[in-house]
Amino acid sequence: MSDSPAAASVPQPPRTQLPTDRELVMRVMPMPADANGNGDIFGGWIMAQVDLAGAVLPMRIARGRIATVAVNEFIFKQAVSVGDLLSFYGKVLRVGNTSVTVHVEVYAERNPADPHIVKVTEATLTYVAIDRQGQPRPIPKDPPA
Numbered sequence: 030m031s032d033s034p035a036a037a038s039v040p041q042p043p044r045t046q047l048p049t050d051r052e053l054v055m056r057v058m059p060m061p062a063d064a065n066g067n068g069d070i071f072g073g074w075i076m077a078q079v080d081l082a083g084a085v086l087p088m089r090i091a092r093g094r095i096a097t098v099a100v101n102e103f104i105f106k107q108a109v110s111v112g113d114l115l116s117f118y119g120k121v122l123r124v125g126n127t128s129v130t131v132h133v134e135v136y137a138e139r140n141p142a143d144p145h146i147v148k149v150t151e152a153t154l155t156y157v158a159i160d161r162q163g164q165p166r167p168i169p170k171d172p173p174a
């Protein structure tokens with residue numbers, strides 16, 4: 030019960046708000062099949078979602094095929110639970126000759142009876158624009174038509 034003294038003493042992650050300075054690139058809700066033996070969501074499942082979400086802005090910029098070349102940083106700040114609504118926000122940090130580096134923040138919306146928004150994960154990833162042979166190609170400089 031949430032109003033018991035024992036539950037009241039369980040530390041809760043800080044409440045926060047969804048960011049307004051970056052772009053919402055993906056939303057997804059983890060399912061029971063994505064959970065580990067503790068009932069939390071597998072870190073590997075979260076990493077796969079971050080890879081997909083992180084690709085959205087670089088793909089727009091590269092205007093074509095890209096490949097993940099590096100996960101520069103990955104932080105699991107809070108556990109994710111079945112039923113959390115996960116929102117992925119992206120921000121471009123750097124556009125190079127052939128690569129785009131993005132920062133992704135993941136927020137969980139949980140507990141509809143007493144809504145909480147919690148930052149659960151953040152990561153920095155680099156994607157490379159590739160041609161049909163899988164070789165790096167220059168990022169287009171001209172704006173899209």
Ligand SMILES: CCCCCCCCCCCCCCCC(=O)SCCNC(=O)CCNC(=O)[C@H](O)C(C)(C)COP(=O)(O)OP(=O)(O)OC[C@H]1O[C@@H](n2cnc3c(N)ncnc32)[C@H](O)[C@@H]1OP(=O)(O)O
Nearest residue numbers: 084085088089096097098099125126127128155157163165
């Ligand atoms: C319209 C829009 C809607 C979009 C809606 C989309 C929805 C979303 C779709 C999902 C889209 C798929 C998203 C998943 C994509 C995979 O899962 S890809 C699978 C996993 N990745 C791979 O298999 C890649 C394997 N690696 C390779 O093939 C080669 O290493 C690569 C990537 C072609 C690069 O080749 P290379 O010869 O190593 O490249 P190199 O010339 O040394 O460096 C190229 C650039 O990478 C940078 N780089 C190299 N190493 C590093 C490093 N360790 N750290 C940082 N940067 C590095 C270099 O600095 C260079 O950058 P620039 O200075 O040119 O800007």
